[in-house]
Amino acid sequence: xxxxxxxxxxxxxxxxxxxxxxxDVDLEARAGEVLAIVxxxxxxxxxxxxxxxxxxxxxxxxxxxxxxxxxxxxxADAIELGIDAVYQTLALADHLTPAANMFLGNELTKSIxxxxxxxxxxxxxxxxxxxxERLGVQLKSLDAPxxxxxxxxxxxxxxxxxxxxxxxxVLVMDEPTAALGPQETARTLxxxxxxxAQGLAVILISHSLDDVFEVSDRVHVQxxxxxxxxxxxxxxxxxxVLGLIVGAEEVPA
Amino acid sequence: xxxxxxxKPLTERLEPYIAxxxxxxxxxxxxxxxxxxxxxxxxxTTNINLILLDAALYxxxxxxMTFVITQRGIDLSIGSIAALxxxxxxxxxxxxxxxxxxxxxxxxxxxxxxxxxxGLIITRFKVPDLIGTLAMDLVYRGFALVLAKGxxxxxxxxxxxxxxRGQIPGFVPxxxxxxxATMIGGYVLLTRSYFGRYTIAIGSNPEAxxxxxxxxxxxxxxxxxxxxxxxxxxxxxxxxxxxxxxxTSAPYFNLxxxxxxxxxxxxxxxGRASMIGSFAGVLLLxxxxxxxxxxxxxxxxxxxxxxxxxxxxxxxxxxMQKKDRDGAGGIMAALSSPDGQKMVRFSALLIGLLIVLLxxxxxxxxxxxxxx
Numbered sequence: 001x002x003x004x005x006x007x008x009x010x011x012x013x014x015x016x017x018x019x020x021x022x023x024d025v026d027l028e029a030r031a032g033e034v035l036a037i038v039x040x041x042x043x044x045x046x047x048x049x050x051x052x053x054x055x056x057x058x059x060x061x062x063x064x065x066x067x068x069x070x071x072x073x074x075x076a077d078a079i080e081l082g083i084d085a086v087y088q089t090l091a092l093a094d095h096l097t098p099a100a101n102m103f104l105g106n107e108l109t110k111s112i113x114x115x116x117x118x119x120x121x122x123x124x125x126x127x128x129x130x131x132x133e134r135l136g137v138q139l140k141s142l143d144a145p146x147x148x149x150x151x152x153x154x155x156x157x158x159x160x161x162x163x164x165x166x167x168x169x170v171l172v173m174d175e176p177t178a179a180l181g182p183q184e185t186a187r188t189l190x191x192x193x194x195x196x197a198q199g200l201a202v203i204l205i206s207h208s209l210d211d212v213f214e215v216s217d218r219v220h221v222q223x224x225x226x227x228x229x230x231x232x233x234x235x236x237x238x239x240x241v242l243g244l245i246v247g248a249e250e251v252p253a
Numbered sequence: 254x255x256x257x258x259x260x261k262p263l264t265e266r267l268e269p270y271i272a273x274x275x276x277x278x279x280x281x282x283x284x285x286x287x288x289x290x291x292x293x294x295x296x297x298t299t300n301i302n303l304i305l306l307d308a309a310l311y312x313x314x315x316x317x318m319t320f321v322i323t324q325r326g327i328d329l330s331i332g333s334i335a336a337l338x339x340x341x342x343x344x345x346x347x348x349x350x351x352x353x354x355x356x357x358x359x360x361x362x363x364x365x366x367x368x369x370x371x372g373l374i375i376t377r378f379k380v381p382d383l384i385g386t387l388a389m390d391l392v393y394r395g396f397a398l399v400l401a402k403g404x405x406x407x408x409x410x411x412x413x414x415x416x417x418r419g420q421i422p423g424f425v426p427x428x429x430x431x432x433x434a435t436m437i438g439g440y441v442l443l444t445r446s447y448f449g450r451y452t453i454a455i456g457s458n459p460e461a462x463x464x465x466x467x468x469x470x471x472x473x474x475x476x477x478x479x480x481x482x483x484x485x486x487x488x489x490x491x492x493x494x495x496x497x498x499x500x501t502s503a504p505y506f507n508l509x510x511x512x513x514x515x516x517x518x519x520x521x522x523x524g525r526a527s528m529i530g531s532f533a534g535v536l537l538l539x540x541x542x543x544x545x546x547x548x549x550x551x552x553x554x555x556x557x558x559x560x561x562x563x564x565x566x567x568x569x570x571x572x573m574q575k576k577d578r579d580g581a582g583g584i585m586a587a588l589s590s591p592d593g594q595k596m597v598r599f600s601a602l603l604i605g606l607l608i609v610l611l612x613x614x615x616x617x618x619x620x621x622x623x624x625x
Contacts, residue, residue, distance in 0.1 A: 076466060091464045093457035095524035096450070104454055105465035107447060117445045 004067065006031045006201045007052070007083070007170050012061035014047055021047040025061075025227045027220060029170060029201040034192060036204045036212040036233075039222030040245055045205050048222065049172045052203070053085045054078035065169075082169035088178060090158040094147035098139060098157045099127040101146050102164060130160045134198065135191050152184035159191060163200075171195060172203045177211050189215050209238050223247055275566055276516055276533035283540050287547070295547050305429045306418065308539035310490050312432030314510040315517075315531040316439035317483035320449075320476040322514055323456045325523035328480045330371060330386040332506035333393035335488030338364045339498040340397050342489060343406035346413075353410040361485045367393060368481020372474035390507070397500040407497035417493020428490050435483065440528040448475055456523030512559060513538050516566045538562070 005028035014022040054072030109116040137156040221244040287295040342360035345351040419427035443449035492498040517530030
């Protein structure tokens with residue numbers, strides 16, 4: 001873990017009409033660490049990561065990736081440079097197989113008489129490989145539709161889709177454990193740790209402080225569109241973070 | 254391995270094959286029934302040819318409709334597209350002396366353009382597909398009536414009648430080959446192409462499709478264009494089959510095709526597609542209608558039978574896809590629940606009122622005054 005941040009956001013402000021969702025927010029994430037973003041509803045967590053992933057364009061402020069300035073005009077730009085997100089809804093097409101979902105919008109093809117034909121066999125074997133090698137997950141059947149999988153397995157498929165991109169360096173996860181039971185949650189946290197060990201910068205948005213304290217290295221606290229503090233997880237307590245979230249405590253950033 | 258498979262309940266193991274089992278069971282039922290009642294007339298070669306000829310007409314449309322319905326869409330304008338492209342082709346041949354070899358592709362392209370109009374109306378103007386295509390159905394039918402003015406255009410070159418009812422000696426009719434070819438093409442398109450993959454993704458989860466960078470609107474338009482071209486092909490085949498075309502041709506295409514696709518297990522709620530099911534659905538409807546004819550049942554009962562088959566098969570799919578049947582306890586339990594009781598009383602009230610009205614009408618009735 002080096003001290004130069006992989007990703008850096010400086011002075012990010014985002015207004016929607018007269019509403020200021022983010023005002024002058026800084027954020028740093030390093031390779032091989034998990035940065036948790038916590039905060040109450042409407043604190044600007046989602047807006048912040050949407051700016052980071054290119055879904056929204058900031059009203060003011062700058063972003064740096066590896067020290068060089070970047071700006072995204074769309075989500076595709078961000079993916080191109082190695083920043084991707086796994087949404088809470090997972091964005092999976094339930095009727096398709098896991099392999100079809102993993103390559104959705106980015107299918108592997110072979111050419112027959114000059115026509116591109118989907119290479120379903122290759123996509124299936126690649127899915128099996130990525131799930132096993134990167135996430136340590138093995139599905140019982142890769143031919144069943146995705147809707148037949150458990151919550152944690154669906155999550156793994158969604159994450160596999162993001163990490164399949166070789167250039168992926170920053171993975172944003174929006175509330176990955178919100179809809180999962182305790183066992184599935186533990187599995188998902190294990191996935192996050194595996195990704196961190198592979199040198200990715202993982203940005204985790206969560207309401208569950210238990211999960212945050214289990215996996216994160218640092219916690220970034222948002223309140224009313226502002227960053228009110230960043231604490232090292234190892235040196236902090238749930239009480240302190242909770243205090244920052246509700247505004248009972250102030251810590252210099 | 255074997256024991257593991259057997260642990261799953263029967264319905265779960267059957268689930269991937271539901272689409273094909275439903276129509277297959279009904280086809281089998283028709284075969285057995287007709288085998289017992291009218292084996293000689295039903296299983297004659299000429300009759301089987303008739304069934305196939307009828308089914309062939311619907312195969313291209315059922316193939317395309319599978320894509321449209323899988324994307325959570327519907328197209329209610331295909332009958333009119335078939336009639337209008339058929340009429341325009343007939344005019345090109347009869348009035349303007351176009352070669353039939355160029356007029357047929359023109360007709361199919363015209364259908365594709367009408368499909369394009371449908372697609373653009375739905376995706377660009379955000380008119381719901383049901384209303385949009387229903388309104389365009391009126392427009393296309395109106396144009397056909399304006400053009401043909403009640404004329405029947407008949408007697409076309411051999412090439413066209415070959416497409417519609419040609420027969421390869423000792424083998425199946427040419428339209429059947431065309432129909433099966435379009436179904437096979439549709440199957441490949443559905444499982445092996447970007448278009449097919451995105452069709453399922455869009456029907457399954459439109460937001461996810463959008464998020465992964467799929468152009469949802471463009472692929473929706475593609476489906477309607479395919480539908481328009483397939484409907485026009487059916488119009489060409491119909492013209493050739495009858496060796497005649499008029500503006501009021503093909504009135505029942507819409508529901509017949511949608512019925513065949515839905516009976517085949519393609520879900521109206523999107524995402525679940527079955528090309529083989531659509532093929533079986535087309536065959537089933539044609540076999541059923543032919544069976545009614547063979548049994549000399551009045552023509553008008555066909556519509557009753559088609560409706561009954563559609564309702565029962567859709568209800569069957571819904572029931573089979575319901576995962577949790579614990580505590581449902583069958584029909585009697587449903588009837589005795591408080592809500593079921595209220596429904597029973599409400600139904601009884603309606604039927605009771607109807608009986609009372611009928612009784613009053615019967616008691617006060619005078620002499621019959623036949624209108625004709």
